[in-house]
Amino acid sequence: MxxxxxxxxxxxxxxxxxxxxxxxxxxxxxxxxxxxxxxxxxxxxxxxxxxxxxxxxxxxxxxxxxxxxxDLFLKWKVTIVYLLFAAALLIYDKVLNQNLLKKILEEAFDAPQQVWRKLNYAWVGYFLFFAGSNIYVAYNFDQETWVQYKVFGLTILMFVGLIFTIVNLYKYIRPEEESSENKE
Incomplete structure (x- = not known):
């Protein structure tokens, strides 16, 4: 749901x-x-x-x-959202000395700090790429192409990033009983 x-x-x-x-x-x-x-x-x-x-x-x-x-305002919104996501990951890392990705996923995965850091920077890169590619498509292609890219291209790219993340974290899955203990 x-x-x-x-x-x-x-x-x-x-x-x-x-x-x-x-x-x-x-x-x-x-x-x-x-x-x-x-x-x-x-x-x-x-x-x-x-x-x-x-x-x-x-x-x-x-x-x-x-x-x-x-429609440029709508097109810029997509870019700004991805830039905010990248900024949030960097601010948590550099200013707050915390890994936001780890905070979100640590209940399910027990990965070493270096893995979390690499994934955090990978997602910063993804979000910057998403932001840049969105604005490139917005200014260099027609509206129909941009809508297709926004709906399908960016969604597929997001799933590729999620698969990459899961593949990298798979061997660090917490055992079921350990995950349920963390919820209590």
Whole structure:
């Protein structure tokens, strides 16, 4: 259910774009992002910061896209999100002396510090590549190509990064009983 919740706005964006246009698709994306936040509120769960930040960016840049009838704001939003992810990983590492990737995944994996550090830098690189490639496609190709790249290209690249991460962490999986003890 959570995985569907993550990808639902992207799917709806693509479907609305195909049947109407970029501006209606952007409006649908804003509504879906708001519904994601509302989902946690209704369930009386804390709203993950990621969803709040993404909703704020979506509402801001998406709103400008619709109001000014200029899709560049939406295109820049994607780049900014990836730059924020890269910055968060670097700030946690360099300023807070913590590995954000490790914080997220350490319940399931018991990898050495050097593995976490390499993966952290790999993801910084991924996010910088995603940001740069998105803006390159946005400025050098038509809107249809950019939408295809945003929906399919970046999603596939993200899955490749996740597979790379899992392959690198696989041998460090915590035994089931150790993982359940950490939850208590």
């Amino acid at each position: 959570e995985a569907l919740l993550e990808f639902l706005p992207l799917i709806i964006f693509f479907v609305v774009y195909k049947f109407v246009d970029i501006y209606w698709a952007t409006a649908a994306l804003i509504v879906c992002s708001a519904l994601q936040v509302l989902y946690f509120v209704v369930r009386k769960q804390p709203v993950p910061k990621k969803h709040l930040v993404l909703f704020g960016l979506m509402a801001g840049f998406g709103g400008l896209t619709i109001f000014l009838q200029n």
